[in-house]
Amino acid sequence: xxxxxxxxxxEALAEAMIRVGCDAYFGYPIxxxxxxxxxxxxxxPMSRTGMVILQAESEVAAINxxxxxxxxxxxxxxxxxxxxxxxxQEGISYMAAAEIPCVIxxxxxxxxxxxTIQPSQSDYFQAVKGGGHGDxxxxxxxxxxxxxxxxxxxxxxxxxxxxxxxxxxxxxxxIGQMMEKVELFPxxxxxxxSELPQEWATTGRxxxxxxxxxxxxxxxxxxxxxxxxxxxxxxxxxxxxEVQYEANNLEGAEYIFTGFGMGARICNKAAELGRxxxxxxxxxxxxxxxPFPVAIYNDVASxxxxxxxxxxxxxxxxxxxxxxxxxKTRVEFYGRMGGMIPxxxxxxxxxxxxxxx
Amino acid sequence: xxxxVIFAGFGGQGVLSMGQILAYAGMMEGKEVCWMPSYGPxxxxxxxxxxxxVSDEPIVSPIISTYDTVVALNQPSLDKFESRIKPGGTxxxxxxxxxxxxxxxxxxxxxISANETALELGNQKVFNMVVLGAFLAERKTISDEGLEKGxxxxxxxxxxxxxxxxxxxxxxxxxxxx
Amino acid sequence: xxxxxIKDENLVYKKPSTLLDVPMHYCPGCGHGTVHKVLMEVxxxxxxxxxxxxxxxxxxxxxxxxxxxxxxxxxxxxxxxxFGTGIKRxxxxxxxxxxxxxxxxxAIGTGETIHAASRGENILTIFxxxxxxxxxxxxMAPTTLPGMKSTTSPRGRDVETMGYPLVITNLLAQLPGVxxxxxxxxxxxxxxxxLKKAIMKGFEYQKQGLGYCLIEVVTNCPSNMKMSALxxxxxxxxxxxxxxxxxxxxxxxxx
Numbered sequence: 001x002x003x004x005x006x007x008x009x010x011e012a013l014a015e016a017m018i019r020v021g022c023d024a025y026f027g028y029p030i031x032x033x034x035x036x037x038x039x040x041x042x043x044x045p046m047s048r049t050g051m052v053i054l055q056a057e058s059e060v061a062a063i064n065x066x067x068x069x070x071x072x073x074x075x076x077x078x079x080x081x082x083x084x085x086x087x088x089q090e091g092i093s094y095m096a097a098a099e100i101p102c103v104i105x106x107x108x109x110x111x112x113x114x115x116t117i118q119p120s121q122s123d124y125f126q127a128v129k130g131g132g133h134g135d136x137x138x139x140x141x142x143x144x145x146x147x148x149x150x151x152x153x154x155x156x157x158x159x160x161x162x163x164x165x166x167x168x169x170x171x172x173x174x175i176g177q178m179m180e181k182v183e184l185f186p187x188x189x190x191x192x193x194s195e196l197p198q199e200w201a202t203t204g205r206x207x208x209x210x211x212x213x214x215x216x217x218x219x220x221x222x223x224x225x226x227x228x229x230x231x232x233x234x235x236x237x238x239x240x241x242e243v244q245y246e247a248n249n250l251e252g253a254e255y256i257f258t259g260f261g262m263g264a265r266i267c268n269k270a271a272e273l274g275r276x277x278x279x280x281x282x283x284x285x286x287x288x289x290x291p292f293p294v295a296i297y298n299d300v301a302s303x304x305x306x307x308x309x310x311x312x313x314x315x316x317x318x319x320x321x322x323x324x325x326x327x328k329t330r331v332e333f334y335g336r337m338g339g340m341i342p343x344x345x346x347x348x349x350x351x352x353x354x355x356x357x
Numbered sequence: 358x359x360x361x362v363i364f365a366g367f368g369g370q371g372v373l374s375m376g377q378i379l380a381y382a383g384m385m386e387g388k389e390v391c392w393m394p395s396y397g398p399x400x401x402x403x404x405x406x407x408x409x410x411v412s413d414e415p416i417v418s419p420i421i422s423t424y425d426t427v428v429a430l431n432q433p434s435l436d437k438f439e440s441r442i443k444p445g446g447t448x449x450x451x452x453x454x455x456x457x458x459x460x461x462x463x464x465x466x467x468x469i470s471a472n473e474t475a476l477e478l479g480n481q482k483v484f485n486m487v488v489l490g491a492f493l494a495e496r497k498t499i500s501d502e503g504l505e506k507g508x509x510x511x512x513x514x515x516x517x518x519x520x521x522x523x524x525x526x527x528x529x530x531x532x533x534x535x
Numbered sequence: 536x537x538x539x540x541i542k543d544e545n546l547v548y549k550k551p552s553t554l555l556d557v558p559m560h561y562c563p564g565c566g567h568g569t570v571h572k573v574l575m576e577v578x579x580x581x582x583x584x585x586x587x588x589x590x591x592x593x594x595x596x597x598x599x600x601x602x603x604x605x606x607x608x609x610x611x612x613x614x615x616x617x618f619g620t621g622i623k624r625x626x627x628x629x630x631x632x633x634x635x636x637x638x639x640x641x642a643i644g645t646g647e648t649i650h651a652a653s654r655g656e657n658i659l660t661i662f663x664x665x666x667x668x669x670x671x672x673x674x675m676a677p678t679t680l681p682g683m684k685s686t687t688s689p690r691g692r693d694v695e696t697m698g699y700p701l702v703i704t705n706l707l708a709q710l711p712g713v714x715x716x717x718x719x720x721x722x723x724x725x726x727x728x729x730l731k732k733a734i735m736k737g738f739e740y741q742k743q744g745l746g747y748c749l750i751e752v753v754t755n756c757p758s759n760m761k762m763s764a765l766x767x768x769x770x771x772x773x774x775x776x777x778x779x780x781x782x783x784x785x786x787x788x789x790x
Contacts, residue, residue: 006377006384006392006510023625052624056617057650064614064647068590068621071608076625090611178419179377179392181384202606202622204586204629213600215591215609262420269418343422 002183009146009175010035012182013079013105016153018045021188023074024052026065030084031117032173033107037079049190059084063091063104070095070102071214073201075157075191079105081173082123083114085131092166093132097216097227099200101160103153104138105169107176110339118339119173121263124316127170128290135228137235139167139242140289142260146180148287154185163238164200170289172312174262174341235291244287245296249275253282255355256300259310260286260317262341267310270347277348279356289317297324306330308351313337358413360498361421364488365406365438366430366451371485374511375428376407378489382499382507383411391419404433411498426496428488430471432456449491467495469533475526483519483526490530501527551579555604564764566754567595567663569721570730571602574634574661577734578605587630588622590615592644594636595669613644616651619658630738632659637678638668641703645677648703655712655746659737662704662749665756666775673759677701680778685759700778704751708785714746716784720753720776722768745787753779 007015014036017025025045027037037055045051052069056062062078070076080088085106095102106127110120123131127140139159141152149171156167196203202212218224246264249271250256257274259267264285271281282300286293297307306329309318318333325331334350336342362379366372376392383390394407408424410416426447429435431454442448444463453472471487486508493499499507508523550556553575561567578584584605591599593612600607610618615633623631640648640662651658667685668674675685675692678700682691692700704716715737719730730752737748753775755767762770 004384006381006390024621026621054620054624057646060614061617061620061647061650064610064617065621065624067610067614068608068618069625070621071618072588072622072626074625076621091614094611174393174419177394179380179390180416180419181390202588202608203626204588205604205606206585208585211600211604211606213607213609215600217597217609265418266420269420272417341420343420344418345422 014039059087063088073196089132096136099164103156116339122313239291245293250282254280269344301325301328362426365434375485381510385506386503486526487530490527494531494534592635592639715748
């Protein structure tokens with residue numbers, strides 16, 4: 001057993017960064033994730049592990065500091081909330097193209113625009129469909145508990161480094177602000193300079209004859225297409241190997257409730273209430289939003305009367321659910337927007353309105 | 358055992374911290390706990406509230422809309438949350454800030470004057486412990502020892518000298534429940 | 536060919552080993568090639584090629600990594616100083632430089648430049664000021680002179696509507712984090728020599744951890760100025776240098 005603590009999601013996220021052996025954090029304050037940089041500043045990770053933290057002048061600068069530092073082969077992370085993540089998109093596209101591993105956490109607040117500081121899930125499309133320009137994907141992990149905020153930081157770096165790609169943690173303001181019991185993994189030492197990946201990272205040439213360089217630029221379309229094909233091949237490998245989801249009560253289920261992150265937890269409660277009333281309800285929660293767990297939805301589609309998708313947005317993941325079931329079953333959606341969180345009772349009531357009456 | 362409670366009142370009444378102390382205490386007793394604040398501009402002078410769930414089971418949803426217990430420390434909180442108490446549940450309210458008392462008869466209602474008690478003890482800051490005393494006397498979610506352990510976790514080291522006073526306040530709070 | 540004359544004792548000029556043996560894409564007469572060479576000569580002579588990391592911008596010098604045999608990253612437009620910050624913070628014992636044009640450094644990247652300077656990041660910026668956007672073919676730059684024509688100021692820069700040239704190097708001088716600011720040119724051999732000394736100082740100050748250093752190089756753009764190389768250099772001398780006078784603007788002694 002690791003160390004048990006009661007922590008806010010944002011603080012747990014910050015503590016996990018230090019423990020995973022991060023070399024640097026660059027970020028800019030924005031509600032509802034400002035506790036990340038505050039916690040790091042309080043902890044002084046330089047004295048704990050030698051980890052650098054820096055409050056950048058903007059999210060634009062922060063993501064580009066991440067690119068520079070991660071381009072040296074170091075473990076680097078940034079966090080922000082929706083408007084800040086929008087500002088980072090150019091840099092994220094560059095990193096996806098140049099195959100720079102890093103982790104970015106979005107503690108979503110309600111949009112569009114300056115919106116609200118209350119929790120939301122309205123950045124699903126932005127995270128999952130490639131929020132910046134060009135054909136690229138991020139591996140997207142959706143934590144639903146404070147414990148997963150911790151676990152996903154570790155897993156995020158493992159995936160980022162395995163596939164040389166940016167990974168996004170897609171949380172929301174509620175997970176960031178709430179406190180739960182977490183088990184923390186023991187400190188992982190930071191990489192030594194001798195362990196930095198000499199085949200691509202800009203560490204200084206050292207003994208190499210030829211420089212390493214990192215760019216996403218290729219003027220020749222033939223060459224740029226080749227790079228695109230390479231990226232797409234990588235994404236197919238990720239789709240084949242890295243899908244994660246959680247499912248319960250699928251056996252004999254007539255209906256499936258589905259959602260991600262905080263939405264999935266409320267769905268689970270709604271399903272419990274529904275089962276108590278005699279409905280046969282199973283729940284599917286994608287943990288990786290990309291790669292999306294297509295197969296499990298497709299599998300259950302022919303066995304159930306319908307899938308009820310609940311999100312804190314206007315209906316984003318539901319499009320992927322519909323693609324996954326390819327018309328084999330009825331898919332309906334219920335959502336709240338702008339920082340409103342649906343209650344379990346509200347979900348069940350709407351399920352009954354749509355599917356039962 | 359699962360206890361779903363909301364603490365609601367003015368910002369500055371220690372609403373968020375009384376929830377945190379309860380959550381810490383639950384953790385120290387090996388229970389599953391979740392503390393969910395309302396946050397943002399509400400924290401600055403307006404109303405503030407937090408949900409706490411303490412359970413022997415893993416907590417499915419941190420989002421709840423009905424409560425076993427509502428602790429209302431001002432009139433707006435009472436107005437907002439009285440209707441959301443599960444039948445047979447508990448309502449604790451602070452008499453000094455409430456002019457229109459609750460009307461429901463299918464719940465247990467416990468008026469407290471924690472403000473006065475805290476003033477008698479000479480430290481307004483132990484108000485939250487008086488409230489917690491009343492809460493735990495009625496809803497025996499956590500043992501007194503567990504609560505003291507939770508308080509130690511929740512309080513920064515430099516305030517630990519105040520623990521005896523806090524526990525006195527806690528004991529005084531318990532007296533509101535007959 | 537008179538191959539028999541290729542002997543060490545006859546050598547009068549040699550490309551530094553830190554420059555890769557590939558043809559450059561720069562236009563004839565462009566100052567970039569000269570600045571690249573001088574920068575790489577300094578890195579060779581100081582023996583720091585194996586411990587230097589450079590940042591290329593967006594602009595004509597976007598391909599700098601094709602020529603310089605030091606580890607390099609290419610930054611999004613304007614973000615070189617943020618890259619430089621990220622690199623230097625995790626690799627504090629490496630030499631870090633950014634190489635940026637006027638659009639990159641003084642328009643889209645003004646924020647990153649000023650804040651890196653203000654934090655006193657221990658990096659060296661080589662700032663190429665030719666008063667025009669080269670790569671996108673001749674649009675107005677933040678440093679375009681009043682009255683100077685470009686494709687987006689075809690009747691000349693009207694300061695009433697287009698604002699004044701931004702003399703950013705002087706602006707940076709007020710910041711306590713800045714150690715060294717100096718302005719040079721490469722339009723004459725003597726100026727090239729002075730630039731080389733300045734770059735050497737820049738890296739030395741970085742080694743001493745004195746703070747942010749920036750070396751501005753006022754230069755030409757024959758293609759977009761629609762001039763011969765010689766005429767473009769004359770334009771630099773007659774018009775650019777009066778607005779952007781050469782010399783030290785701030786030295787570590789004044790910091």
